[in-house]
Amino acid sequence: MDKNTSKSALEIKARTWLQDRGVTLDHIAELVHYLQSKYHDDLSMEECKEHVDRVLSKREIQNAILTGIQLDVLAEQKKLEEPLQQTIETDESLYGVDEVIAFSIVNVYGSIGFTNYGYIDKQKPGILKKLNDKSSGECHTFLDDIVGAIAAAASSRLAHSAANDKDID
Ligand code: MG
Numbered sequence: 830m831d832k833n834t835s836k837s838a839l840e841i842k843a844r845t846w847l848q849d850r851g852v853t854l855d856h857i858a859e860l861v862h863y864l865q866s867k868y869h870d871d872l873s874m875e876e877c878k879e880h881v882d883r884v885l886s887k888r889e890i891q892n893a894i895l896t897g898i899q900l901d902v903l904a905e906q907k908k909l910e911e912p913l914q915q916t917i918e919t920d921e922s923l924y925g926v927d928e929v930i931a932f933s934i935v936n937v938y939g940s941i942g943f944t945n946y947g948y949i950d951k952q953k954p955g956i957l958k959k960l961n962d963k964s965s966g967e968c969h970t971f972l973d974d975i976v977g978a979i980a981a982a983a984s985s986r987l988a989h990s991a992a993n994d995k996d997i998d
Pocket of ligand 1: 972
């Protein structure tokens with residue numbers, strides 16, 4: 830089957846929404862490269878992109894993307910009820926549900942992902958820095974964690990495939 834026609838409506842929506850919110854496959858692949866280039870000689874951007882693509886094809890990850898972006902957008906439009914509106918709009922540090930959604934993504938590829946997620950969440954390289962810029966007027970309370978988590982999951986996938994782990998899908 831053609832690669833595009835085999836994508837579900839859910840998958841197409843998740844990929845479109847990421848794009849609409851300013852996050853491309855290349856952005857996430859750059860994060861994977863940032864996390865993994867020191868462990869793999871001559872790691873190419875193409876290879877990183879392939880792992881991101883495979884992570885994005887998983888249903889639980891598509892659902893996390895749609896849920897998080899939906900809440901970000903509603904917060905941006907001031908359509909949530911208080912106190913949730915204020916909490917999400919200001920990215921309150923003790924909220925924590927954004928990170929729980931991120932963990933659900935990282936969890937898909939096992940525990941290596943948690944270390945990668947923690948590290949990238951502290952460093953905030955590339956697109957993560959932009960998503961965290963509070964002066965933009967945009968709300969990415971959920972998306973920054975989701976993007977970091979996708980990169981962490983893709984990094985785990987890469988590590989498993991480099992180790993020739995046949996169980997990885
Ligand atoms: Mg957040």
